[in-house]
Amino acid sequence: MRIGFVGFGEAAYHIAKGLNQPGIASITAFDINVTEQLRQRAREARTRLVETNRELAESCDIMLSAVTANQAANAAEQNAPYLTAAHIYADLNSVSPGLKQSIARVIEASGARFAEIAMMAPVPPYGHKVPMLAGGAGAAEFVERLAPFGISAEIVSSEVGTAAATKMFRSIIVKGLEALLTECVLGASRYNADERVFASLAESFPGIHWKQLADYMVGRVVVHGERRAREMEEVAATLREIEIEPIMADAIVRRMDWSVEAGLKQLFGGEAPKNYRDVVNAAAKKPVGAD
Secondary structure (H helix, E strand, C coil), rough: CCEEEECCCCCHHHHHHHHHHCCCCCEEEEEECCCCHHHHHHCCCEEEECCCHHHHHHHCCCCEECHHHHHHHHHHHHHHCCCCCCCEEEEEEEEEHHHHHHHHHHHHCCCCCEEEECCCCCCHHHHCCCCCEEEECCHHHHHHHHHHCCCCCEECCCCHHEEEEEEEHHHHHHHHHHHHHHHHHHHHHHHHHHHHHHHHHHCCCCCCCCHHHHHHHHHHHHHHHHHHHHHHHHHHHHHHHHHCCCCHHHHHHHHHHHHCCCCCCHHCCCCCCCCCHHHHHHHHHHCCCCC
């Protein structure tokens, strides 16, 4: 079996590392933005980088699209001309059900089988064993062929859209908590009220270590704010498709984009800060819009 990745960011890297097993003949990847970090990750994951969509299609049987949400449709359109009936095209991107359905039509017109995949947890530390939901005409074959290698995917529907909808509406809670905790600590820390806020939350919601959660989630906003903003735009689009005003989803987009505009990822060298106070201090030193 030959595996190919469209896009080789964090998710693809960790999945590729896990799939390097006997029975997988090769793993290849095509990414439009090849950096030295990407080349290093490809070496670590024993993944061969190719230079064109054609090369990628010719080198794999199962193609996994793992690009940013706003590039999912472009990736499908660019790869479809080189797909055949021998291919399975699995879209792992966090996009709306409507967009997944549109991508499925593009892929299936080539003769390839399409599977929508929704990853239901951060890929690290699960790697290729991250919990997934699968749907579409190609879902059963995707799961059947990759389950022996540790892929953990539940088939939720033969139709495209159910898996994506599950991911989208879960994101309102997960990314909403990230945005809420970021905004909470930015404000509370100015008054040295953050510890008391967490103590009060622990009384109201026992079993949750709120400071640890804030450290983790605020760090995720710093590192992945750009990607999360684009994913939440897909959530907003999903809600609009069913005539629900995305009041909260739009607000989450704004908070995620704030982290990008503040340059926080660059300030921390692309790594997650150790705790939320580091983010608070960095934001105070570098106001939004500062050079």
